[in-house]
Amino acid sequence: DIQMTQSPSTLSASVGDRVTITCRASQSISSWLAWYQQKPGKAPKLLIYKASSLESGVPSRFSGSGSGTEFTLTISSLQPDDFATYYCQQFRTFGQGTKVEIK
């Protein structure tokens, strides 16, 4: 089974900061990677699919990159609404999540 490992587990940042979250796959998954945002008590929301494609309606400050085994989610300028937990996914496997907290 493919394992997905995210880092860091927790990230403290301020509004306006550039934030990067990394996701590593235990074997190559080409570009078959998605990123989700989840706020407390809410369902996850799709942000990025196929590693770098922005889901409709998602702000352009979110971007994804990578292929093979190394992927990143970048928030170019962190906004108050972005404090949440982020998950990467290779269809059957999710990363353990990265919580973005207010510094």
Added chain:
Amino acid sequence: EVQLVESGGGLVQPGRSLRLSCTASGFTFGDYAMSWVRQAPGKGLEWVGFIRSKAYGGTTEYAASVKGRFTISRDDSKSIAYLQMNSLKTEDTAVYYCTRVIAAVDAFDIWGQGTMVTVSS
């Protein structure tokens, strides 16, 4: 509006069964694969399984943790996906989400609000 609404959650004793329903609206349900994802209290997301559309055979796949105990089915005439959960264990306690699968890109673009399942004596 494209929407998924789960129902059927609740408190159940270990070893018993429960069936969850996911009612879809706003899109042609039969054209899509559907998946279930769960989240134990305070934990991350765990894929449970999925069912392909009839066009792709309507076949199913499951996570190892639920294989043999859980069954996913669909009724395209009613736009409903089901998760039949048998031989429930305390570790199955979680919020269960129904999701729409975008098969071309292996992503889940629509999620329901979730339904809580608590397995406890």
